[in-house]
Amino acid sequence: MIFRAGVTAYFGAFAAAMLLVLSPKQAAAATMNKVVLQGLDKVTARVTTIETEIGRVVRFGTLEIIARHCDKRPPEETPESAAFLDVWETRPGEPAVSLFRGWMFASSPALNALEHPVYDIWVLDCVGPSPPPGRPRR
Numbered sequence: 001m002i003f004r005a006g007v008t009a010y011f012g013a014f015a016a017a018m019l020l021v022l023s024p025k026q027a028a029a030a031t032m033n034k035v036v037l038q039g040l041d042k043v044t045a046r047v048t049t050i051e052t053e054i055g056r057v058v059r060f061g062t063l064e065i066i067a068r069h070c071d072k073r074p075p076e077e078t079p080e081s082a083a084f085l086d087v088w089e090t091r092p093g094e095p096a097v098s099l100f101r102g103w104m105f106a107s108s109p110a111l112n113a114l115e116h117p118v119y120d121i122w123v124l125d126c127v128g129p130s131p132p133p134g135r136p137r138r
Contacts, residue, residue, distance in 0.1 A: 029071035032126035035083045037065065040120040049124070061119055064088045064096070070126035081106040081126040087114055 037050040039060045050065070052058040058065050069084040087100040100114045100121075109122040 029073050029080075029082075030129060032070045032072050032081075032128055034128040035067040035070040035085075035126055036124040037067075037083075038122055038124050039063075042118055042120065051127070060121065062089050062091055063099070063116075063119055063121070064090055065121065070123075072126040079107065081123055083123045083126060085121075085123075087121065089116070 032054075034051055034053050037052070037058075039048045039050055040046070041048070041061055048060065050058055050060060052065070052067060054067050054070060056066070064087070066086045067083050068086060071082050073080045082103050082105045084103050085100060086098070088096040088098050090096045099116060102112055104113070104121075104123045105111055106123045106125060114121045
């Protein structure tokens, strides 16, 4: 009985390894220089689309958002845009409070969401391919 279980596990692992080897290679995601976000103010029910460059601070209500990185899969792959964001809440007379730091995915906004009683932020898209190395951004 133990021999049969060992053989079954061996062939299962072998089949999984062969699927990995024989599966087509996936193209790498392209790094973009802008991110398109959408924000919801839950008090006013106002939805705002925000487009910002990587590394720039953008304000939405009391939030300050900095996109650190944005990747987009090529068109021949399953659509996906992912952005690494830092989000702080700033109020007059108080120090800034970090609310979120991590990746957000356009296809799964609830997977890694900003939890705030007044605001929701999610990623819509990554746009504008980054310039080649050595060329400054305009």
